[in-house]
Amino acid sequence: MGDAMTRPLLAVTLGDPSGIGPEVALKAVAEPEAQGLARYLLVGPEQIARAARDRFAPSLRLETVPSASQLRAETDVGLLSISAEPLEAFPTGQVSAASGRAAVVAVETAARLVLGGEARAIVTAPLHKEAMHLAGYRHPGHTEILGELCGKKATMLLSSPRLRVIHVSVHCSLREAIERVTPENVGAAIRMAQEAGSRLGYARPRIAVAGLNPHAGEGGMFGREDDEAIRPAVEEARAAGLEVSGPWPPDTVFLRASQGEFDVVVAMYHDQGHIPVKLFGLEGGVNVTLGLPLIRTSVDHGTAFDIAGRGVAQHESMLEAIRVAVRMVRSGAQPPPGSNPRYD
């Protein structure tokens, strides 16, 4: 396909149609920088996409196509509709089963485009979990939907321009997260950090592993998991040749990484990694799904029902998600083991 020279095609989902997803997606793909980086196929309800275009990107040409294969090479932004329902079917700023369903169908459709080789990466706008649940889905988020679709365990990388974080666990209680801190799980997260680093373009990523307990356990005074579960995994990975260190005190390792000392940090649970990345959120936080035979990036914010339809949503995170997806497409790093042979 010669993507190193031409612009890759990205499948961009509109997220929950009741939230700010359609707004940030249209605003982002209409940016001159985004137009220069890639071509786009928006995936969502047609009426929602057209309403968002009319309001937030009125000069953008949007070509509806019945399938990705019918997108013309000269089209910058196409639209693959997954619902013919009218605008009123998707109440702005409200939880609804219709919006929950449309959001999930868009993700599944976009993922199949990438798995089938018709698009190079999927970039996603936010879902609303309650709406998904009303529609009968039980997935906590994108990562799990995509993992199920691909039959693989997906892992999420949180990325901001200053900090990249892999989690040992994400969507579970803190009690359950502690149980998941085992040498096996930490080792798997370290390997995932290695994959993330290389796919993001770091030749030999410097990986820092955070501790679980205050001060990484302070020699056993504040818990034993750091010494008994995390340290063995770090030592094994180092013996295998990875540039990895830890367990580091959790309260300073993210600061150190943000100052350039490490390329990727392995966090032990959801908020340990999410708190520091979100503090850099104004610079455009991004989620990247790893461990799957496709490239997927996403905004790191929610549907923001409270400001939906008001035109005030910031699209910096969506634009950064596009940048990261393009960087991954171009990095040339090998796809993970067992990936779909039609990928790249």
Add this chain to the structure above:
Amino acid sequence: MGDAMTRPLLAVTLGDPSGIGPEVALKAVAEPEAQGLARYLLVGPEQIARAARDRFAPSLRLETVPSASQLRAETDVGLLSISAEPLEAFPTGQVSAASGRAAVVAVETAARLVLGGEARAIVTAPLHKEAMHLAGYRHPGHTEILGELCGKKATMLLSSPRLRVIHVSVHCSLREAIERVTPENVGAAIRMAQEAGSRLGYARPRIAVAGLNPHAGEGGMFGREDDEAIRPAVEEARAAGLEVSGPWPPDTVFLRASQGEFDVVVAMYHDQGHIPVKLFGLEGGVNVTLGLPLIRTSVDHGTAFDIAGRGVAQHESMLEAIRVAVRMVRSGAQPPPGSNPRYD
């Protein structure tokens, strides 16, 4: 004493003499801004104080006194020695029992000066826990030393110019921290946040309470503590008239507070609060001890043995600790119930 007009006297400990404490203390009190804010009584080994003065603040006059009461009114910086041992007794950059002992004795001495009304606040440089343990002490840190000395349960406030955080628990394992998330403990932390806010000068502090689990439990899907332990405490405090809200998703509440939405955040465990405050660390993080009949602030960094004696330590945190102590002395807020009658 008329401190609103004159400069209050602060007792400043030098911390572990083998670390960067003496350096940051001398650099900070020598700053013109610090000289304008307060007068100082350094508390630590005399030879250490004089060596640090000679090297890091050579133009500073340092008057050794046998007791605080003998400090002359016109002295800007006095020195109360707690050890006559030579410099060599305190090996630079190394853990030693001598340094651990000197550090603790300095804290106890300085605290008694404040409890006895001879100084208005204590500002502390960092301890080294292993050194303290070698010297036979079992306290995890300043907060516990001072709590024992005063016969009260002390609580730590982490403060930076952008963010102020109270913790439900600090120095314990994450497993133990979860057990401590009870309505009683969360309620006590909220009341402490109220005290902190008023002592820092907020007339009616806006208090945000963080959740424990990802997304504050997401309606019970990721754990029940948010709904069963935290929410009741928030509602009770609100019913009592406090301006308090939560439990909020932990990964965004600190960002929101740093943007000005809240004055004080109640964090559920050590790293939940320490990670965001340390990310702002370059602006000068400070620890404030609450719940005691004395004002105490501290740097939020450690002894940094790796750079001790090299002259490269930053003293912004120590300077900010001085600023916060002076603000608390001047705020005029009532000392906590049961405080020493000789206080203020």
